[in-house]
Amino acid sequence: MLQSAKEFVLDTVFPKFCAGCRGEGTWLCEKCLAEIVFVQSPTCPNCQKLTPKGQFCSRCRSKSNLTGIISACHWREGPLRGLVHMYKYEGIRELADILAAFLIWQLKKNPIGKNTVVMAVPLHWKRQNVRGFNQAQLLAANVATYFNLDLLENALVRTKWTRPQVELKGQQRKTNVRGVFACRNSKKIINNKNILLVDDVATTAATLQEAAKVLRAAGARQVWGVVLAKG
Ligand SMILES: [Zn+2]
């Protein structure tokens, strides 16, 4: 097939290579896609008991502002980690389409209820300026488009600059994110809504829980974390 001039130039100057095996021509080859382990049996994010969609089980629910965490894949060494790294730190935004497809695949397994809206875990504006984009926002936008749901932008903001969670351990992560989120002029649009709160990877649930706390205080009925993988 004849390539367009634009495609030819882009492929020559910015050749695609597989995030798993570095083979040329695609961001993810079929062989490496087959290595990614998708979540078939969701579990309670706290105690790993089997639960529908990955909601918190009846014993763990009282300690959680999140309703549950819908996780697309298992976080293993290999192509998924490669994809996330290339997307987040090398800034290859095209990968949002592939990664969002993982989320959509998992979300499609259950009907999406009425009054559901989509939002992304916000970055602090300084970090967003450095990175050039909010990796969670592009994923959230893809999800919202696919399911024809409203995407709430700027309803939740990050008001404090914090150290990256990856540099910290368990309890420190909770302390690090405490009080960092705020809802802006958004009580009306959040009230009574079921929120799909998208992030890339939830290493611990600390960030999602902190955001959920603020959203619940603004009247959200359910807040589901939606992530590529749990750490
Ligand atoms: Zn490959």
Ligand SMILES: [Zn+2]
């Ligand atoms: Zn549990």
